[in-house]
Amino acid sequence: MKKKILIISGGISKEREISLETGKQVARELKKNGYLVKNCEPDNNLINSVKSFKPKIIFNALHGQFGEDGYIQSILENLKISYTHSGVIASAKAMNKEISKKIFIKNKILTPKYIKYSFDKSKVELNNLIKKKLNFPVVIKPINEGSSVNVFICKKNEIHKKLEKLKSYKEVLLEEFIPGREIQAAILGEKKLGAIELKPQRKFYDYEAKYNVKAKTKHIIPIKLNKKKYKELMKITLKAHNLLGCRGVSRSDFKFYKNKFYLLELNTQPGMTKLSLVPEISAYNGINFINLIKIILKDASTNK
Ligand SMILES: Nc1ncnc2c1ncn2[C@@H]1O[C@H](COP(=O)(O)OP(=O)(O)O)[C@@H](O)[C@H]1O
Ligand SMILES: [Mg+2]
The missing domain is CATH 3.30.470.20 (ATP-grasp fold, B domain)
Structure with a gap:
């Protein structure tokens, strides 16, 4: 009997398109090699898809939030089906x-020096914090994102303007830029x-x-x-x-x-x-x- 693999791809993260492409290409390769493959999204139908298809293994082709951070992994743990890549804690x-x-x-x-900045702090507080810990240019980046989404390299005079773009995250990292x-x-x-x-x-x-x-x-x-x-x-x-x-x-x-x-x-x-x-x-x-x-x-x- 053909081995059944359920591939989960897509999702709600900013890396959705890349995940869909991963899911498509992995599916094509597995089918070519004699596996029985089904693709699905990590949505409300996921549990039904798993129960009806009864895969031997779930291939996690998700990226970013909800797919790479332990959330989907905890659902899969609960379903008691083997799944690929890291588990809940490592992913988180x-x-x-x-x-x-x-x-x-x-x-x-070794990792670049950094500070965490939350948007409830004032500009003056931020300037002091940077002065104490980092040298310019600095890299600002979300804490839980991927694919360089919302990563910016900033000089001293750009920092506040660039940070505006990341306001929806509440907290971000500022790292020393490593050439x-x-x-x-x-x-x-x-x-x-x-x-x-x-x-x-x-x-x-x-x-x-x-x-x-x-x-x-x-x-x-x-x-x-x-x-x-x-x-x-x-x-x-x-x-x-x-x-x-x-x-x-x-x-x-x-x-x-x-x-x-x-x-x-x-x-x-x-x-x-x-x-x-x-x-x-x-x-x-x-x-x-x-x-x-x-x-x-x-x-x-x-x-x-
Ligand atoms: N501290 C840094 N110094 C220099 N370049 C950086 C630094 N942090 C990030 N970058 C640049 O931004 C890219 C994405 O950053 P990374 O931390 O890998 O986040 P992501 O999860 O978005 O890939 C890196 O591959 C690098 O080119
Ligand atoms: Mg990276």
């Missing part, structure tokens, strides 16, 4: 950039998978640079690092994956400056279209798209 820790940075700092993983190279590294099935360097042609690796081929971001693989530095990068990546308690696949985003790796964040639901970074790193290391998906399925929780 990784999605929250403040919590994950605290864990990195506590465990001696240098943009490097991402992945873990697959508890093993070090590999790394890639991105050379955006824009101001930074923003949404357009990530998803619009016309933005012409260069992907450099194999990555140009000496053996010792590459080993160090992969060691930090595995350490971060394990510290947060991740499962299956994860991708960590770094800046590399003055010979040091700064971990920006760890993604528990990295993009999985054929053009995404994890499939690219995976293919370079000899694991094609279907085998990558199979390893992720093999690592699904045994949530029975």
